[in-house]
Amino acid sequence: MRPRRTDIDIEPLSDGIWRLNEYDFVNCFLITGTDSACLIDAGAGVADIAAVVKTITDLPLKVLITHAHADHVGGAVWFKEAYIHAKDRRSGWDCMRAYQRAYFLYSHPYKRKTHHVPYSVCLQRDHRPALLDLREGDVFDLGGRTIETFLTPGHTPGSVIFRDSLTGDLFTGDNVNPMVTLHFPRGETVETWLAGARRTLALAGEGRIYVGHGDQPLPKSWLEENIAFAESLVKKGNRSGGKTRIAKGEEKLPCLKYRQNRVANGKQTKEHGK
Ligand SMILES: [Zn+2]
Ligand SMILES: [Zn+2]
Numbered sequence: 001m002r003p004r005r006t007d008i009d010i011e012p013l014s015d016g017i018w019r020l021n022e023y024d025f026v027n028c029f030l031i032t033g034t035d036s037a038c039l040i041d042a043g044a045g046v047a048d049i050a051a052v053v054k055t056i057t058d059l060p061l062k063v064l065i066t067h068a069h070a071d072h073v074g075g076a077v078w079f080k081e082a083y084i085h086a087k088d089r090r091s092g093w094d095c096m097r098a099y100q101r102a103y104f105l106y107s108h109p110y111k112r113k114t115h116h117v118p119y120s121v122c123l124q125r126d127h128r129p130a131l132l133d134l135r136e137g138d139v140f141d142l143g144g145r146t147i148e149t150f151l152t153p154g155h156t157p158g159s160v161i162f163r164d165s166l167t168g169d170l171f172t173g174d175n176v177n178p179m180v181t182l183h184f185p186r187g188e189t190v191e192t193w194l195a196g197a198r199r200t201l202a203l204a205g206e207g208r209i210y211v212g213h214g215d216q217p218l219p220k221s222w223l224e225e226n227i228a229f230a231e232s233l234v235k236k237g238n239r240s241g242g243k244t245r246i247a248k249g250e251e252k253l254p255c256l257k258y259r260q261n262r263v264a265n266g267k268q269t270k271e272h273g274k
Helices: 049-054 070-078 086-095 098-107 109-114 190-204 220-236
Strands: 008-012 017-022 026-032 037-040 061-064 081-085 130-134 139-141 146-151 160-164 179-181 244-246 255-259
Touching: 008 049, 017 049, 026 070, 037 049, 049 070, 070 081, 070 086, 070 098, 081 086, 086 098, 086 130, 146 190, 160 190, 190 220, 220 255
Parallel strands: 037 061, 061 081, 081 130, 179 255
Antiparallel strands: 008 017, 017 026, 026 037, 139 146, 146 160, 244 255
């Protein structure tokens, strides 16, 4: 049995980048420049990530959120403000509620295997910050490096990825991941995800791809595999109703989870059986 953890693992990566991993569950990334720093994703907000960041840097900090799921935006509760795309803003606001963050911790399959965090711990911080607009093309100058924003809808309508100008590294949240999930209620069509995934691959160049869950960095071949699978789905088109289908087996990575009625065959299809 794994020891219970109630903290955030700090792992220095390279060139002023740290991975902050909350409860073996979600990856957040701290990037420092000469003048300021940014935190990409904030975890579920159970651990005090703001205090953890302060042990690494005192630089002024901006919090940038890849998408509105409680395991990424939840930790924004520890800050005064955070940036999120307008298409995910409302959902992001809801996801910061303590019960939403607790839901993730109790319901996520591999979370359940590893830890049991009391609900009271999730409630210890019940404050919500201002949510500021994050747009395609927004550039954050940290001094000596910039962080650029790209809108890549798929996992959610407002999913964004970020690129660090110094290393060329990408930070993709859940939109590009070992397990791509498009079957959640606010997931987009496979075609929409595919466009963003191809863009991500093109942007990656020689940089690394740091993702929201799992080991780092993501092998580019995994992204290529998921792109090839999504292309095969689009070629076949929408055959039937709203079942969730899983590519290459649930336990085997990389995989892509989708709903058959979200293979749009070139156009958005009607939703059935969410
Ligand atoms: Zn997500
Ligand atoms: Zn996630």
